[in-house]
Amino acid sequence: MGYENVTKSLTKVIEMKNITKKFGDFVANDSVNLDVFKGKVHALLGENGAGKSTLMNILYGLYSPTSGEILINGKKVDITNPNIAIEHGIGMVHQHFMLIKPFTVAQNIILGQEPTSKMSVLNMKKALKDVKEISERYGLYVDPNAKIEDISVGMQQRVEILKALYRGAEILILDEPTAVLTPQEIVELIQIIKNLTKEGKSIILISHKLKEITDAADFCLIIRRGKHIDTVVVSETDEEGLASKMVGREVSFSVAKDDKEAGDEIFSIKDLVVKDNRDIIAVDKLNLSLKKGEILGLAGIDGNGQTELLEAITGLRKVESGEIKINGENITNKTPFQVISKKISHIPEDRQKRGLVLDFDISENAILENYYKNPFAKRGVLQYNNIKIYAKELIDKFDVRPREESKMARTLSGGNQQKVIIAREVSNDPDLLIAAQPTRGLDVGAIEFVHKALIEQRDNDKAVFLISFELDEIMNVSDRIAVIYEGKIVGIMDAKDAEVEKLGLMMAGGGNE
C-alpha cells in the first residue's frame, strides 16, 4: 500500500518539518520530518546518538531547533518552553525519569498544576481524587501516597505517564520506556499504549527493541546519524527490514560463537553472605565458580541479590561471611582498587552513576583506573598528550561517536557512554570481566558489538561473568547459565541444554525442589 496511501485518510495532529538542530558544529538533527496521526502509534528508530531524544526534546520545548517548523493540528506553533507544549496537549516521558524522589506519587503528578483551595494552599484531597480517577480510567494503578524512592521502576514509569495524562495530554511521547522494564512490565506497558490509542490519543514511541515496534507501532520513522532515512508502515515490513534500514547494513540477530573447551577454574565464590541497604540478607550462602575461556550467564529477576553480589565482588559492599578468590588469591573485602589490580574488570549496571564521571571528557574517562601509570602520568603529572592518543585509539577501535576525545561524557548518547566504559574495561586486559546489563538501552548494532566484545574475551581464554535480565541475551551469549533466586544459585546448566520455560520457572523460584 505504501505510507502515502495508508495515511491519506488519517488526521494529522503533529507535523515537524525540516527540523535541524546543531550543538555547536555538531548536527544532531538534519532536516528531519515527522508526522503524527490521531489515535496512532508512531515509532522512532535509530542507533544510539542518532538524535531521537533531541528531536523529541525539541517537540516538547526543551531544546529550540536551529531551523524548521512545527505544526500542531495544522497551525504553526513556536514551542519555546514545555508550558507551550503542555498547553497544546503534548506530554513526554523522558528517557531518564523526571521524578522528584522524596516527593509522593501524587505530589509528582500534580506538580506545576496543583489543585488548590484559598490562597494557593494545596488541596491534597482533590489531588488524590484526581489521581485516582485518571489512574482507574486508563488502568494505570499506583499508590498515590507512596514516595517515589520506595517504588519500582515500572511503577515510576506509570507515574510519568500519569503526569502527562493529568495535564490532558493528547499526544504522548515515550522515550525508550521499556529500556529498564522487566518483560512482564513491558507486556503491561504495551497494553496501556493500546488503551490510550483506543481513547484517541497519539503516541510517539522510541525503542531499540524491534519486537516492541512491530507489536505496538503503526508507523516508524528511521533516523541515521541525525538524517531522515525513511518512514515506513510497520505492518509492511519486519524486524530484519527495520534493522537494516536503521544501521545501513545487514544485522545479525544471532550471535556467532565457536565451540570452545573451558580451561582451569580461575574465579570462585564460596558460601558468600551479603546484606542489602536495609540490612537484610540479599546474598545467601552463594557458591559459584568460573573457568578460563567461558562465559557464565547469571539469569534472574531484578532484586534477587544480583546487585549486592556484584558489589561484594568488586569491593563496593561489605561481605558478611564467605570467600571470593581469583587466581587462588583471596579478595574478600578488599577495596575496589585492590580488586582491579587483581585483574578484575567491571562494566557496572548503572553506567551514569558508577561507570563514568559525567563531567569528565572521553579521554579522562578512558584512563580512570590507570591514570597513575606510565605513560599517562610521569612523576605524578598527567601526560595529556599520551592520554589523548590512547583515547583516540579506543574511540577508533570501539566506534565511539562522535569521534572526539574531548567530548564531555554527559553529552554522549546512552549507547556511546556504554561503549566508552566497555572500551576502558576490556582494554585493561582482565582475567575476569564482569558485565552487568551491558546492553541495556543499546541499539541492535551496538548490542551486536558488545556481544562480540564479550565473546572475544572468552576466545582469548578469559573468564566473563554476564548478568542480565534479558533471557535472550543470556541464552545466546553464555556457555553456562546459572539462575539466581532469593540470593541463592538454584540451578546451573549448559547453555545448550537451556530452555526458556525451564529457566523462567527457576527464576520464579519454582525449578529446583
Place this chain on the structure above:
Amino acid sequence: MIETILSNIALIIGTTLMYSTPLIYTSLGGVLSENSGVINIGLEGMMVIGAFAGAAIGYFVGDPWIAFIGAGIAGGLFGLLHAFACVTFGANQVVSGIAINFLGAGIALFLSRMFFEGATMTKSIPLDNKMPRPLNGVFPDGSLLNIIFDNQYATVYLALLMVLIIWFFMYKTKYGLRLRSVGEHPTAADTLGINVMRIRYLSVIMSGVFAGFGGAAMSLAIVSNFRPTLVSGHGFIALAAMIFGKWKPQGALLACLLFGGAQGLAVFLGQFDFEISTQLISMLPYVITIVVLIGFVGKSAAPSADGIPYEKEHKY
C-alpha cells in the same frame, strides 16, 4: 530551694529565646535558599548589612518597625546580588557567598563611617525607639512567666510565628512544593513548565530578607546599636543550624534553640565565681552544640540539586 531552681530555669529559658531569635530568622533564610537549590554561605554578610541598616534607620527614623523592614530590604538587596551571580551567571555559589560576606562587612563599616561622623559604631537607639516588649509588665513581678517573658522583644514572637509560616508555606502551599521541586530536580520541574530561574531568584532574595531580619533582631532588640563585632559568626551558626536541622524550618528552629540555650547557660554560669576562666565558659555553647548534634542528630541530607547551577539545554 525549689523556687530558686525554677526561677533559674525560667531565666535560662528567657535568655535562650533571646539569643536564638536572630539565628532563627537567618536560618529560615538559609532554608528558603537551599531548598530551592542555591547554597547561601553569604548569610553572615547579609546579617551584618541587616544589623547595620536596622540600627541606622532606627536611629534616624525612630520607628523600630520601619527599621526592621529596612533591614529586610537591605538583606534582600544582597540576596538579589547573590541570585544574580549564582542563578543568572551560574557562578560558584560558595565563592559568591564568601564575596557577599566581605562585601556586607565592608559596606556596613563604610556607611557607618559616612553617616556617624567616622565612627565604626552607630549611635545608640533610645529604649523607647527599640523594639517593643509586648509582655512587659503583664505578668506579676517575680512570677516565673514574668521572668521568661517580661524582657522579650516583639522580634522573639515574630520569629516563632515566622517558623510556622515558612513551614506552612513550604509543605502546604503550591509554591512551597514548587520551591522544593526546583531544589531537588530542576530539570524535572522545568519539564512541567515551572520557571526554575524565577523561583530561585525569589528564594534567594527572601533568604537575604530573612538574614536582614536576623541582623536587625540583634541591633534593634538585643543591643541598641551596630558595631563591627556584633554579628561575628552568627550567620555561620545559623547556617550550621539549618544544616543540622536537615534543611527544614522546624529542624532549624530546634537547632537554633539548642544553640541559644547553650549560650543562655553560659551567661547563667558566668555569674558564679568558678575557678574556670570565662573564656572556657563562653566556649560552652559551641561545645554543647557539637556534642549534641553529633550524638543525637542522624545523617542529614541536602536537597539533591543544592549548589548545582541550572542551565537549559544541559544534557541530562
